[in-house]
Amino acid sequence: NAGVTQTPKFRILKIGQSMTLQCAQDMNHNYMYWYRQDPGMGLKLIYYSVGAGITDKGEVPNGYNVSRSTTEDFPLRLELAAPSQTSVYFCASTDRDRGHTGELFFGEGSRLTVL
Amino acid sequence: DAKTTQPPSMDCAEGRAANLPCNHSTISGNEYVYWYRQIHSQGPQYIIHGLKNNETNEMASLIITEDRKSSTLILPHATLRDTAVYYCIVLTGGGNKLTFGTGTQLKVEL
Numbered sequence: 016n017a018g019v020t021q022t023p024k025f026r027i028l029k030i031g032q033s034m035t036l037q038c039a040q041d042m043n044h045n046y047m048y049w050y051r052q053d054p055g056m057g058l059k060l061i062y063y064s065v066g067a068g069i070t071d072k073g074e075v076p077n078g079y080n081v082s083r084s085t086t087e088d089f090p091l092r093l094e095l096a097a098p099s100q101t102s103v104y105f106c107a108s109t110d111r112d113r114g115h116t117g118e119l120f121f122g123e124g125s126r127l128t129v130l
Numbered sequence: 131d132a133k134t135t136q137p138p139s140m141d142c143a144e145g146r147a148a149n150l151p152c153n154h155s156t157i158s159g160n161e162y163v164y165w166y167r168q169i170h171s172q173g174p175q176y177i178i179h180g181l182k183n184n185e186t187n188e189m190a191s192l193i194i195t196e197d198r199k200s201s202t203l204i205l206p207h208a209t210l211r212d213t214a215v216y217y218c219i220v221l222t223g224g225g226n227k228l229t230f231g232t233g234t235q236l237k238v239e240l
Binding site for chain 1: 162164172173174175176217226229232
């Protein structure tokens with residue numbers, strides 16, 4: 016199993032550009048999450064999903080959109096990139112419904128810089 | 131939503147036990163306490179979790195008070211590689227909205 020895979024690992028955007036951060040998991044987890052982490056700060060929840068077709072806002076959703084058309088994929092869309100979105104983005108998944116521990120499995124992160 | 135409070139930083143001598151406290155006074159009866167750590171810019175790593183009883187695994191022990199309003203993560207013999215930010219989190223919003231606090235920066239020194 017690959018676990019949680021994020022692409023790209025690094026990206027530089029110009030102000031106003033748009034892009035999608037990809038996240039895929041092969042563990043058949045129904046819960047998926049997107050976090051951002053600014054330098055020297057903790058993780059902030061952007062969006063999360065409890066299953067295909069269901070998404071909900073986290074703590075800092077403004078400027079982002081998500082979709083969950085399949086169990087495996089949970090892409091994060093940045094529209095009109097701003098310097099404030101410069102951050103490291105982490106995707107994570109878990110599965111509590113099947114009696115699993117609820118342990119979050121994280122991707123390696125995507126480092127985004129907006130200039 | 132249950133939130134957590136942790137000290138911003140702690141120091142520990144190598145080989146000694148590191149005891150990291152966490153307050154979660156508004157935790158609900160069916161909410162679990164989870165501990166993660168983050169080394170440098172890597173993704174957070176799961177350590178341990180618990181509901182009521184004390185828990186132990188190969189990495190650490192988790193002590194939860196009887197009223198469940200606080201907990202302590204214990205690293206029994208801290209090493210330099212345990213230097214990291216440690217996060218205590220509880221499940222919020224019906225158990226789905228996993229949010230992290232600011233964590234404790236643990237520095238293990240010689």
